[in-house]
Amino acid sequence: MAPIDGSLPTLRWGVIGTGLISSWFTKDITAPRKSPKAKHIIQAIGSSSLEKGNAFVTEHLPSLTPQPTIYAGYEGVYNDPNVDIIYIGTPHGLHKTQCLAAIAAGKHILCEKAFALNATEAREILSAAAEKGTFIMEAMWTRFHPLVSTLHQVLHKENAIGDIRRTFCDFGLDMNLSSLPSNSRLKDPSMGAGSLLDIGIYALTWGLLTLDPDSHSGDSKEKEKPQITATQTLKDGIDISSSFLLHYPSTGRQGILTCTTEARTPEVFMKIEGTDGYILIEGVAASAPRSFTVYPKIGSDSGSTGGKEEGNKYEFELEGMGFYFEADAVAVSISHGERENPVMSHGETVRVLEILDVIRRQGGARFPQEDEA
Ligand SMILES: NC(=O)c1ccc[n+]([C@@H]2O[C@H](COP(=O)([O-])OP(=O)(O)OC[C@H]3O[C@@H](n4cnc5c(N)ncnc54)[C@H](OP(=O)(O)O)[C@@H]3O)[C@@H](O)[C@H]2O)c1
Structure with missing residues (x-):
């Protein structure tokens, strides 16, 4: 209560x-x-x-x-x-x-x-x-950022870019792994090291949130399972880059999602394409968005503007880093006697890990605990 x-x-x-x-x-x-x-x-x-x-x-x-x-x-x-x-x-x-x-x-x-x-x-x-x-x-924490609920409204309720067709998202950080000791969590496979679980999970989350309107809620109804095609570059047993495609057979929507520990992604880390326009999302990183801009479709006659039409920008100023959004949500859920929060539901946690499992099966990254099991 x-x-x-x-x-x-x-x-x-x-x-x-x-x-x-x-x-x-x-x-x-x-x-x-x-x-x-x-x-x-x-x-x-x-x-x-x-x-x-x-x-x-x-x-x-x-x-x-x-x-x-x-x-x-x-x-x-x-x-x-x-x-x-x-x-x-x-x-x-x-x-x-x-x-x-x-x-x-x-x-x-x-x-x-x-x-x-x-x-x-x-x-x-x-x-x-x-x-x-x-x-x-x-x-x-990113799921609790107010940008995500506004984007959900703009994309899935207002249909601001028409029917969503493709999402591109990259999360790259230059982690300079060669400078780290072998027991660093970023290098040790038994700690789950690799770009996929560390930062690729955000690219996957953005793909799910933008391609599947049900991903934003804890609705227990069976969600469509996208088909996955993945490749990974492995070094010393961990993935330093992972690239994966999500394909939703029912709508034909695609996610082109990538992560790497070898280079930092510039501020615009994501694009969503629809039949009537596109959206660019910017931030410090794919985990910490700051704004998104809705652009009209680049018409076939837009040669003179090069497609640089004015967009409608949504900006989000935070008081700190924004971890308090998830912490507040947890406190409110617990005060109501809930056992999970619908924004990051148990079902969604499992679904994300199931997809990460498929990506690793195709890409080759394994953790030693899985060989012992
Ligand atoms: N939400 C985000 O934005 C975000 C950002 C970064 C990381 N993360 C997640 O947070 C977790 C920790 O990441 P981090 O960057 O904070 O790692 P980190 O700086 O290496 O810190 C991890 C801490 O865990 C403890 N630990 C216990 N056994 C360890 C072991 N065998 N190797 C390393 N640390 C060990 C240590 O604390 P004590 O010595 O005090 O026990 C260590 O300081 C990861 O799951 C990562 O994915 C989330």
């Missing part, structure tokens, strides 16, 4: 892992905002060492009052009675074990993407959470 005194839903977070994403997430959800929909307290931090946990708080959360409890290891966080929800900010190869441990302790969970290494792991986690009755969600 929502609080009856009108106060905001409040969550006490226990964070495990003190790497990059945990620093972004905790700073963003605790920063002051104009109209928050929920209140977030960083109650506890679990790290491989007390020193690292303390250094994380000193560097990233120095002004939090009260200061979080720091645990050496993650068990203390799972078992802390003052923690409502565990935020899992560790590499994907660890998510299954950590989700199962947090569920066993009766905690709700927000688990970073990729939710697990494959669909089999995801199903195991979700069925454990269902049995225990805890809330769990994949932290695919």
Whole structure:
């Protein structure tokens, strides 16, 4: 139930892992905002060492009052009675074990993407959470960005570019892998390393959201399964580039989706083509969109303009990075007694991993845990 005194839903977070994403997430959800929909307290931090946990708080959360409890290891966080929800900010190869441990302790969970290494792991986690009755969600924060719901309206309700035909999306980062140690999560196959699960998952998400109107809601009806054609470039057992096509037989729509760790994508990371026009989406990266522009169809007589017609631009100014959209949604869902959130539903998490599994089967990337299974 929502609080009856009108106060905001409040969550006490226990964070495990003190790497990059945990620093972004905790700073963003605790920063002051104009109209928050929920209140977030960083109650506890679990790290491989007390020193690292303390250094994380000193560097990233120095002004939090009260200061979080720091645990050496993650068990203390799972078992802390003052923690409502565990935020899992560790590499994907660890998510299954950590989700199962947090569920066993009766905690709700927000688990970073990729939710697990494959669909089999995801199903195991979700069925454990269902049995225990805890809330769990994949932290695919981009789905909660207000740009996504506006785009959904413009594309699928207003049909601003007519019938959608193709989506192109690229997520590339120059990760300079040769400079990283072999135990980096970005190089270690047992941690789920590779461009596909790290950033290709966003390209896939954009493909699903724009080609399939049902992808934006937790509607439990059976969603159409696109046909997949994929190729991957592998180096030292991980994919450094993945390219994949989605094809929807019922509509003929296609997604041309790519990711790489070898080069950074420019600001315009995506194009959606329709029968009456096209849309370009810009942002810091495909995970962090900032605006989209709707253009009319480039006519066959537009030789003189080169197709550079004026577009209708939708801009989205955020107060921080935008992790609070997903965190607020989780708090509201939990306050209503829900076990999943429709914007990143359990079914959609599994569907995304099923498609990533097919891409890897065709492309060749495997994780050692899959050979042991
Ligand atoms: N949503 C987003 O925009 C976004 C952005 C980046 C990453 N991510 C996701 O967040 C997860 C973590 O990514 P990250 O970039 O934050 O990684 P990272 O900087 O390497 O941090 C991961 C943390 O996990 C803990 N850890 C435990 N065992 C580890 C192991 N064997 N190898 C490496 N770390 C280990 C460590 O924390 P302690 O030593 O404190 O225990 C480490 O600092 C990944 O699943 C990734 O896909 C999401």
